Amino acid sequence: MIRVGVFVCWCGSNIGGIVDVPRVAKEAARFPYVAHSMDYKYTCSEPGQKMIIEAIKKYKLNRVVIASCSPRLHEPTFRKTIARAGLNPYLLEMVNIREQCSWVHAKEPDQATAKAIDLVRMAVAKAIHLKPLYEGSIPVTKKALVIGGGIAGIQAALDIADAGYRVILVEREPTIGGKMVMLDKTFPTLDCSACISTPKMVAVAQHPNIELLTYAEVTGVTGFIGNFSVTVRQKARYVDHSKCTGCGTCWGKCPQKVPSEFDLNMGTRKAIYIPFPQAVPNKPCIDAASCRRITEQKCGVCAKVCPVGAINYEDRDKILQLEVGAIVIATGYDLFDWTTAYGEYGYGKFPDVITGLQFERMVNASGPTGGKIVRPSDGKEPKNVVFIKCVGSRDEAKGKAYCSRVCCLYTAKHAHQVLEKIPGSQAFVFYMDVRAPGKAYEEFYQRTVDEGARYIRGRVSKICRQGDKLLVKGADTLLGTQVEIEADLVVLATAMIPSRNSRQLAQVVGFSTDKDGFFQEAHPKLRPVEAGTAGIFLAGSCQGPKDIPDTVAQGGAAAVKVCALFAKQEIATDPMIAEVNEALCTGCLNCREVCPYKAIKRKTIPDKARGQAAERTVARVNSSLCQGCGCCASSCRSGAINLNGFTDEQIMSAVKASLQHQRLLTNRQ
Amino acid sequence: MKYAYFPGCCDHTSAKEYDISTRAVCKNLGIELIDIPDWSCCGSTPGHSTSHLLGVALSARNLALVEEMGLDCTASCAACYQRLALANMEMKNDMKLCEKINCITGKPYHGGVKVKSIVEVVAELGPEQITARVLKPLENLKMAVYYGCLMVRPKEIQVDDPENPQIIDKLMRTVGGEVVDWSYKTECCGGGLAISNEDIVLRLTNKILKEAVDAGVNCIVTACPLCHFNLDMRQKKINKIFGTNYHLPVFYFTQLIGLATGLKPGELSLETHFVDTREVIKLIA
Numbered sequence: 001m002i003r004v005g006v007f008v009c010w011c012g013s014n015i016g017g018i019v020d021v022p023r024v025a026k027e028a029a030r031f032p033y034v035a036h037s038m039d040y041k042y043t044c045s046e047p048g049q050k051m052i053i054e055a056i057k058k059y060k061l062n063r064v065v066i067a068s069c070s071p072r073l074h075e076p077t078f079r080k081t082i083a084r085a086g087l088n089p090y091l092l093e094m095v096n097i098r099e100q101c102s103w104v105h106a107k108e109p110d111q112a113t114a115k116a117i118d119l120v121r122m123a124v125a126k127a128i129h130l131k132p133l134y135e136g137s138i139p140v141t142k143k144a145l146v147i148g149g150g151i152a153g154i155q156a157a158l159d160i161a162d163a164g165y166r167v168i169l170v171e172r173e174p175t176i177g178g179k180m181v182m183l184d185k186t187f188p189t190l191d192c193s194a195c196i197s198t199p200k201m202v203a204v205a206q207h208p209n210i211e212l213l214t215y216a217e218v219t220g221v222t223g224f225i226g227n228f229s230v231t232v233r234q235k236a237r238y239v240d241h242s243k244c245t246g247c248g249t250c251w252g253k254c255p256q257k258v259p260s261e262f263d264l265n266m267g268t269r270k271a272i273y274i275p276f277p278q279a280v281p282n283k284p285c286i287d288a289a290s291c292r293r294i295t296e297q298k299c300g301v302c303a304k305v306c307p308v309g310a311i312n313y314e315d316r317d318k319i320l321q322l323e324v325g326a327i328v329i330a331t332g333y334d335l336f337d338w339t340t341a342y343g344e345y346g347y348g349k350f351p352d353v354i355t356g357l358q359f360e361r362m363v364n365a366s367g368p369t370g371g372k373i374v375r376p377s378d379g380k381e382p383k384n385v386v387f388i389k390c391v392g393s394r395d396e397a398k399g400k401a402y403c404s405r406v407c408c409l410y411t412a413k414h415a416h417q418v419l420e421k422i423p424g425s426q427a428f429v430f431y432m433d434v435r436a437p438g439k440a441y442e443e444f445y446q447r448t449v450d451e452g453a454r455y456i457r458g459r460v461s462k463i464c465r466q467g468d469k470l471l472v473k474g475a476d477t478l479l480g481t482q483v484e485i486e487a488d489l490v491v492l493a494t495a496m497i498p499s500r501n502s503r504q505l506a507q508v509v510g511f512s513t514d515k516d517g518f519f520q521e522a523h524p525k526l527r528p529v530e531a532g533t534a535g536i537f538l539a540g541s542c543q544g545p546k547d548i549p550d551t552v553a554q555g556g557a558a559a560v561k562v563c564a565l566f567a568k569q570e571i572a573t574d575p576m577i578a579e580v581n582e583a584l585c586t587g588c589l590n591c592r593e594v595c596p597y598k599a600i601k602r603k604t605i606p607d608k609a610r611g612q613a614a615e616r617t618v619a620r621v622n623s624s625l626c627q628g629c630g631c632c633a634s635s636c637r638s639g640a641i642n643l644n645g646f647t648d649e650q651i652m653s654a655v656k657a658s659l660q661h662q663r664l665l666t667n668r669q
Numbered sequence: 670m671k672y673a674y675f676p677g678c679c680d681h682t683s684a685k686e687y688d689i690s691t692r693a694v695c696k697n698l699g700i701e702l703i704d705i706p707d708w709s710c711c712g713s714t715p716g717h718s719t720s721h722l723l724g725v726a727l728s729a730r731n732l733a734l735v736e737e738m739g740l741d742c743t744a745s746c747a748a749c750y751q752r753l754a755l756a757n758m759e760m761k762n763d764m765k766l767c768e769k770i771n772c773i774t775g776k777p778y779h780g781g782v783k784v785k786s787i788v789e790v791v792a793e794l795g796p797e798q799i800t801a802r803v804l805k806p807l808e809n810l811k812m813a814v815y816y817g818c819l820m821v822r823p824k825e826i827q828v829d830d831p832e833n834p835q836i837i838d839k840l841m842r843t844v845g846g847e848v849v850d851w852s853y854k855t856e857c858c859g860g861g862l863a864i865s866n867e868d869i870v871l872r873l874t875n876k877i878l879k880e881a882v883d884a885g886v887n888c889i890v891t892a893c894p895l896c897h898f899n900l901d902m903r904q905k906k907i908n909k910i911f912g913t914n915y916h917l918p919v920f921y922f923t924q925l926i927g928l929a930t931g932l933k934p935g936e937l938s939l940e941t942h943f944v945d946t947r948e949v950i951k952l953i954a
Contacts, residue, residue: 343832349850464852464880471852 003035004127005061006120007052009043009068011098016041018102020113024067027117031124035059044074049081056085063127067095067120088132090575090645095123118658125657129650133575138624140226141325142566145170147218147505150178151548152540153330154200155555156562160328161209163563168322169204170232171214175279177201178332182262182357184364184371185417186548187409188444194278194366201280213320215285221327221509222598224624225535226571230322236315237285238294239272243310244283246274250302250311251284258290260368264358266376267368272302272311276366286311326535326562327509329519330555331502333541336392336399336495344462345391345492351377352470353463353490356410363417373421375489378468382488385418386472387411387429388460392495394432400495400516404545407493408435412445414491415453427453428485430460430474438547456483463490496545510598511536518544529558533597534627537561576645577626578633580619584640587617591632591641599625600632672790673740673782674702675731677749677894678710683902684746684894686938690923691745691787693936697927698794698802702743705734711752714861722773728756729770733778741783743790745923747819747893754784754826786820786828788892788922792836796843804931806845809952812888813849813881814838814922817896818857831855837922841890844929853880858899874899875907878915888949889919897921902943918946928953 006028010016021039029037036059040048043066055061064082068074071094079089097116105112142165146157149171157169169176180186181201183193204210213232220231239250254270262275269275271290274282292299293313303311335355339348346353352375354362365371375382389407392399408431415427434455436442449455458475465471472485498517506513511531512520519542522530529537537558540551565571578591582605592600603620606613619641621632633641633648642648680688695702708731710716717724731753735742744750760767761780771777791799814837821831829836834855838848856877859870877900881889891897901919908915919942927937928950939946 343830346852347833462852462856 002033002063002128003059003061004031004033004063004065004124005052005055005059006031006034006037006065006067006124007043007055008037008039008097008116008120009048009066010039010041011069011102012041015068015098015102015116018106018109018112019097019116020109023113024097024116024120028065028067028120028124031121033063033128034124035061043068044077049077049084052078052081053085056082056087062087063091063093063130065093065095065120065123065127067097067116067123069098070096070100088134090133091127091130093123093127093130095119118661121661122654122658126650126654129647129653130645133644135572135575136623137570137572138224138226139570140566140568141228141323142166143168143324144326144328144562144566145218145228145230145322145324146328146330148178148330148332148499148540148542149173149176149204149212149214150330150332150540150551151180151197151200152332152542152551152555152558153178153328154197154204155552156328156330156537156539156559157204157210158200158207159556159559160562160566161207163559163566164209165563165566166209166211167207168211168213168324170216170218171212172217173275174215174237174273174285175201175275175281176204176212176214177276177278177280179357180548181276181278182364183360184367185413187413188438188440190413194364198278198280201278205280212281214281216320218505218508219319224622225533226325226565227624228324228327228535230324230327232320232322234318234320236288236317238288238291238312238315239284239286240310240312240315241281241283243308244306245308246281246283247307249305249307253301253305255299255301256290256292258287263361263368264355266358266361278366286313326537326565328537328539328555328558328562329505329509329531329542330539330558331499331505331542333496333545334499336497338391338399338492338494341398342391342492345388345460345490346463350463350465350470350490351375352382352488353492355492355494356407356414357494359414359491360410363414363421373418373489380488381422382418383422383424384426384428384485384487385415385489385491386460386470386485386487387415387427387491387493388472389429389431389493390459390495391492392497393493400497402495402516402545403435404493404496405435406496406545406547409438409441409444409547411491411493412436412448412453416448416451419448419451419453428472428487429453429455430472431455431457432459438549458483463487496541499542502542509533509536514544518542529554529561535565573623574628576628576643577623578621578628578630578641578643580621581640581642582618584638585618586638586640587619588637589617589619590635590637591619594631594635596629596631597625597627599627670699670790671701671703671740672743672785673705673735673738675705675708675711675735675742675744675746675749675753677744677746678713679746679748679894679898683898684921686924686941687745687894687897687921690921690927690937693932694791694923694927694930695787697930697932698791698799700790700794703738703740705731705738705742708734711749713748713752717752722770724752725756725759725766726770726773728752729760729778730774730776732757732760732782732784733774733776735782736778741785743785743787745787745892747786747817748895750784750786750828751819751826754786755823757782757784758825784826786892788820788836788840789828791923791926792840796839799840799843799926799930802930803844805929805953807841807925807929808845808954810846810888810925810949811849811886812841812846812890812920812925813851813884813886814841814854814890815877815881815896815900816855817891817893818855818860819893821855837890837892840922841925844926846890846925846929849884849886851880851884853877858896860895860899863895863899863903870899871903871907871910874903875911875913878904878907878917879913881917882915887917887952889917890922890925891919892922904944916944918942918944918949920946 025039256271259265260269460474539558712727
């Protein structure tokens, strides 16, 4: 005998202030199979839960309907509650009368109450057909993959490794360190970026639990939480690192100079190179496109001078296959290419208009100018330096709508560095707003202002060449005047955008990106380091622009999530997933096409056709991959797929309950 | 190729050279221009700055006339082009406005016309077709191409990139001229403020002339009657007020294409400029 209990929640005044909650409970008591119905102020509270448990026992309830907030918020809470009363946790049906009723119908309370009653009527009709469901379990491979070796990936890898789990760190560049190691000093403390990041890089290289794969890219990911299978392409280095001692003779003698990516093309490197002296690993690779031995069969100097015979021109890319239980994505950011969008700043044709990151390399003691701030055009020291903020950020017409969060502070730092390093210099900062909401950030900005940086609130409309200088024209919107500044150097604070190829990576790994291409977290507030796909975690600016403290914090948070997963021997799987009725399945595999999680596979089963043994194709759902979205069920032409917890029978009962009641009302009129 | 041609008021008065050279060059290049019968003034800045409806209505009436001709429309004057193109866009995108305007003009326009600048019409011929007609490449002419504001703004009707347009640069290179890269291609000359605030126009125009001279050119090329008017006629006054000594001929791009394709200076009205053009024309071998 089915006995349904209905509990209608006030949610304080959230629901109770609009919907007539006692009336909903009273009406619900008259629905078929309802053995008990009541209302309560805060059903989710401890006394509220106790009340449910007592009611289940007292009235011998075996289905529970709770009309309250969104199931996203409290479904797990109430499942545990009814389990405590001895019921299968999946014999619960939640009705959202807050987000989907009281909040949206705040101005029509009578209709809101009528709608709430209807919603409860449907839920009761559905609840009658609920079946107990049981969680399965899958084993966990206790090894993590971290993609990206910037500070976010480094932090995540170190934290997971320190907890005692194995980590594979994959980095596509020849060294780890990412963008942070390119910076000079870090705001607001002005401590040296390299001094605080290179020790972490070394720690990664030396950690017994970390396997480092640099100059490698993830090309494929299959599997599911706890059981991922990852394909990595190790790019050919042409240097055998097991023999190489990193002595440096090869790159000392290599005759081929090319622009250095690490110095953002402001300096040069050799064709065989380490990106910078503190690179990890501190052993070189050959850039095949620039090497004359590889492209033209000439030269070969490095092989001749190498004392240990580590050079191998015949090296080829290798494909590696890795098995991991969790993946942390920390692919970082790139800078918005302003040269294609900002014609008013010269489309990149003025050498003395540079980006903030180029300024970082220039002001860095190990950078191309040895830390001297100079004009790229003639190497002279600039006197007037103009900084332009929000180039590509907060500019929907040309760039991105969002704020890149770090530019206000690093521009304040740059202005400070100009004033500090160049006697008699002037720093002008064009800004829209100064956003400094971090610990000691506002103070840092004020300090730069006090040092004499001239902050001008307005946009720059044009940069023109004027002799060997640049004429910067803009508006001072506070004074309401136009301003023109003769500048020696212009530094643009360009927007942070997702790292190049990050969209492809999202496709390969199988999770989603937001409108700007940043990786989408599972919940913007409560699950900020989890991707929508179970077992995949996000860290750092691949998820959205952020500064170093936030990036490091997220790296650590992602590591904790991985460790929490690895602490279990087995993980439970959600039973609310799709199930194929093989007797009905025609094997069209339409479901496979629409499945966003690649959870459906072809399966061949024996079949007796006209008395003869034969085989036929049916669809099979991988219960670990299925996320219970229901796409397959709704696309199935033969009705062979059902989503547990949302079966056709359950949904049709709910719909019928609503329609029959509507007809009743119409007939009465 | 056949277009309904909107000459506009300037082309009948201060910018006669533009009209004459446009007609001559188009004839030479095989572009047939047919005058719009009974066309009326586009209203220019005074029109649309007085009333939005007036601005759109004046152009919509002309577009309705073009629609009756069954042709697409071109204008040589940059301001006329901008007014026609903007009105066309608004009439096509805003049904309510379209209804209202059609009621005002009593000459319904249904949005069946494309509006192109004469620059686009000529450029669409393609470099091969133009090169084939070049008899006298414009050697020794070093020019600053000046686009002004109207052809490249706003975005919806821009003929080319508003910060570094290339369309006329490419045409001038096709006919053998040397084009410099300079920063003032689309800086405003002050336009119609010449009437109410001449001092502003003199200041802005002076900057453009100075930049052109600093870029080492021997002439300026334009495609806008008002730009031409400010740059050419006001040079003398600018010299007087700012103590400069400019003597920089300002050509319409059509005049230079005409010269290169073998038309005589007289056929292109090159003798009606304020700044003498003869010295520079002599440079062409």
